[in-house]
Amino acid sequence: MEGGAIFSRQTRPDPRVRQTTRGGTQMRIRKLLFSILATGLALLLAAPVVVADDHDREIRLTISSDKTTYAPGETVKLSVTARYKDGKLVKEVDKAEVSVYDPTGARKVDKAKMTKVGDGQYKYDYRLSSSAKTGDWRFKVKIEDKDDNKREENYYVNVASGGGGPVDNDGDGYDSSQDCNDNDPSIHPGAAEICGDGVDNNCDGSVDEGCGGGGGGGGHASLTWSDYPSACIACHPNQANAVASSTHYRWLGLAADMVNQPGTQQGKLTNAVNSYCINILGDWPVCGSCHVGRGLRPDDPQAGLENIDCLMCHNGEYALARVRLADGSMGPPEGTPQATLDGYVQNIGKPTRTSCLKCHANAGGGNAVKRGDLSMELIANSDASFDIHMSTSGGDKACQSCHVFNNHKVIGKGSDLRPTDDPSRGAEVACTTCHAGKDGSNGHSTSKINLHVDRVACQTCHIPTYAKVATETHRDWRFHHDGSPADGASGPGHPHLTTGQNLVPDYLWWNRTSDNYLLGDDALLTYDPERDTWPTSRPLGGFYQGASKIYPFKYKTADQPKTVSDHRLIALDTFEYLKGSGDVVKAIQNGLVNMGYAANTAYEWVTTDTFQLLNHGVEPKSAALNCSDCHDGSGNSQLRMPFDQLGYHTWPAKVKSCTLCHGSKSMGWQQMHEKHAEGMKLDCNGCHGGEPTGFVEPPTSNGLCNNCHGGKNYDKSQDLHKRHADKGRAQCDDCHTF
Template sequence: MRKLFAALTCLAMLLALSVPAAMAGKVPVDKTAPTTTASPLGGTFTSAVTVTLSVNEAATTYYTTNGTTPTTGSAVYSAPLTFSATTTLKYFSKDTAGNLETVKSQTYTISGGGGTTTHATLTWSGYSMCSTCHTSQAQAMYQGVHYQWKGSAAEMTTGPTTQGKMDATDGSSALNAYCINIQGNWGPCGACHAGTGAKPVATANPSAAQLASIDCLMCHADATNAPYSRVRNATTGLFEPAAGLDMNLVVQKAGQKPTRKNCLGCHAKAGGGDAVKRGDIALASGTTSDVLYDTHMAMGNGGNIQCQGCHTFTGHRVAGRGSDLRPEDSTLEVTCSTSACHPTKTTATGHVTAAVNDHISRIACQTCHINKYAKNANDTANTEATETNRNWQVAEWNATLNRYEPMPTKANDLIPKYAFWNGTSWGNNAFNAAVLDPATNAYQISRPVGAITDPVGTKLYPFKYKTANQALANGKVVTISTATFFATGNYDQAVKDGMVYMGLPSTTAYSTVTTDELQVLNHQVPPATGNVLACAACHPNASATQLKLITNMGYGLKAAQSVVCGQCHTVKSYSGDYVSFHGRHVDTRGNDCSWCHSFSRPEKGLKMP
């Protein structure tokens, strides 16, 4: 019995010893150190920054903020850390298996004012030096429309959720009536990209090298005291500072917000030359003192307002979107009426004249205050004519670029077209079915969305009107091969190559049609006195000089005069002017618009008779 007990005991001990050994062979031993990530990464910040530490597995994170190396005796991370002064954060994590991460370090420099102080001793070491310190700003910029040339299409009623300039076959690539799109023409187009020459890569986690491909100096260089210019490297094609520049001085002075000169270096030249595309923006906007040209931006007696005075930036995202642009960079809107500028002008009593106040809810400020566009400033070279048509059927030689270009038609001092706009837009992108607008007999490239019958919020705006002669095949506007056209001037071959890009046989029949687009006008506002549109510009319809509301804008009666008037009385011939006639029905009797017209204005508190 004793022997049996001893044997069983031995067996039990053997089993007890062998089981853990067997298990050790099956359960993996964790020998991998955890990885802790700080967000945002270190960099220069103009105000306090809150930093979050996250770890990729169950672990305890230890940190210091006094420059010493953390140990397991240091503070344990439990909540985001806020630094209001320059701080070096050192941290590591230890997982449940006891693996220790190598200590990491991030420095958060709180500059308190754009970093000019720290810039004063900088030595230029290449484009990467900006993102090394300003990492969070570079990350924000990288994701923005200025860098990606693509972004949220939340204000588009057509197309995918993300749209932009970049050539793509997924329907996100915008067409326009200028270069059509950038298919095959990244090089010259990229000359205005805020990068060092490479096409932007869409990624949520850009590498340090990708962040270093942002050219911060395009926007932040001091254009007056330390001008920056760049040239392509003849071998790599990437941009580099122009020879002869004191780049140390350039970076030392570069801690500033963009000036008009910085912005206009690209925005004034959009479309291929000064004032070509926008019609209300030209290089003159950066240098003129002519208040009649633009009272907001003019120097001297003008407001000398910088672009971001209206187009506010938040996290490198800019407020404001042209009606023809697909992406919006920020959901913030630009408004004329802020606490600093025209604070009361959009209220019911903001203007001196009561009749003008009646217009505020439905007429945008620009409509009355921009009487014409594509003006020449009186103190700059007359290069501000804007393009009104681009004819791809006629090739002109550009000696500088050694290539053919489509023939433009340009004009000055144009009267805007007008349309109701609710802030959203319709756009034709590459590969979309073309839509003919019976009103213009042209295929629509972009349109502001809105109607006279829309609720409050939709207003009448002024627009530049632009046409082009483009090819149409298989019901789609052809993304013409600009490369072929530039090299040969051969429109037919360029269209055929474009059709192949679109997946159509080159033998597909095509026709040449007129396309058109509307582009909202916001700039070139002259002083109100003597320049704002008078009533007679729009009223009465028969003699209106600027805008015929009844003929073109839907303000006509909802039915024949006998029917409309017959609702209350027989048709009467009235004496007096339009104001007194209209006032008798609206102001005196309080008749709602829809009693006579096909729209209503509920915000006016009128009623049906």
């Protein structure tokens, strides 16, 4: 943190250790089960007993509104998302209510029903009267599921007098925060573009787009470079304000899906730490070169709306040309011809892949270095197998086709990224938005694939490899890119990188939450002794835990400095390393001082690691993984999927011991699997688990019969069961224990 402020992570359980709850509820269920089965339900001998953890059914609410300040007469648009603690949406809701109270505490609405817009998602619109009292209005939201789990939370908005917020002047359904001309009802988001009128009819920032004019002309044709950016702000003040509050500009935001300090503002502007350039502390000039601003940090007191660089997104050629200038500002290189400068502001359009990839493909220091599934080659690649969605012979889609923007806030981010730009829509770009039903039991034509979709993410099968352009797999700050020591003798340079191409992903369970390191955290809390690494980002989840699915990830390591005494990863001064002396020791000393330590604080080199979700590089469906890519004839292969590490084949998992439930059996793996998974509809966790979940024989040396009898031997297990259980001579727990 700047100013020497160091944040310490709160102590919490190690996310790598599975937490198990066994209590009175579980015992009562077992006893009840024994009494019910006393008359003999033989099939249940092989069936798993699944006990729900009530703690996981705790409901969490995310509440937001279209804005926080309103004027009398405006409509408050409330959005509510309800999830269980494990991240699953609350699908079966008995009550979704809201009560409204004015600043005096007077109740204006009592338990009104909210409108369902999706599983676990609700909305409610409340029209303030023209005489609405000013001050903080309280919206009390209550969600209750069918099992009587409930949650109540209060949400506040402010009502200000004298036009405290945007209003819908023209009555077209869009207020002035959304409408680029709120005095003309024919102009609003979603309106049809009228060619040749020189007007941005649909408020997307482009005049007469799709009319053969390339987006130029109209109100932009007469602009010159000297009008930038004042003309943009004058015509589009609401859009400028929306950008100023977005994560793209702020580089900070709430991080609801981070388990590490989720209530704090997180992001690369301040506290994010990774295994690439570590942290921004001390190096705004280099790290900020991809910021959508014109040079100043977004938290600089002098950074007004004029600091927003609209052209970074709305003119691809400008985005490619932009550099850091001598005065610290960002813009076209010195000496750029006037005609080129004027052309930038005259040719405005929606963002293209070029605009987005200029920054996102070059993150980490070069093309394809960081993400592994993004590269500049995606701008005009014609090979459908490179990326079926973006290739010119495939979908040829713009980034915002999936990463949809709403008021300049975007949906979608990686597992290692912290802030969620638009909490009302969440962080996930769901494949089923376009491919509806593919996650259902009949979504695919092959029944065996349909058995996988509940626990295997789409990306896992449809991104068989990544790094079609070589990506970084390891970084060592002790050496420069050419292998020479980073001792300052050869001046500044980039750190030494190890790269790889056409790589097979790592596969992990992920419940869409992550544990990401923040500047000043005690790294010992998440040290991984098995890998001997100090994680900067770990996706969380586990074998059949909550909403967890198996996802593909890029795995990457780095050699980084850490304090010896209190185990803080050091924000090495990358400006000193990349643009200054190039001496790694001096860069570490500067970093220590920036963090509030003495320059001579003892440090050591450690290996950090990160997992990064893979979403891009989807191949045509003909290239998707098939059964034999992961399974061999035994069903216990490690061809691609690390089944043991994922929890499937850990001893004494029942999948390796048929006799746990049966007598001696001889059956091929595939036939056996089809009989249980498809024919008997057994839950996967009943067989694929670290501990048996069904009835097992007590561990005695004489065998089951001789617990009660002497010298008995009986090999017909089914008949034997009928003699004891079906005739009521024995209770289940007389012979069987858990």
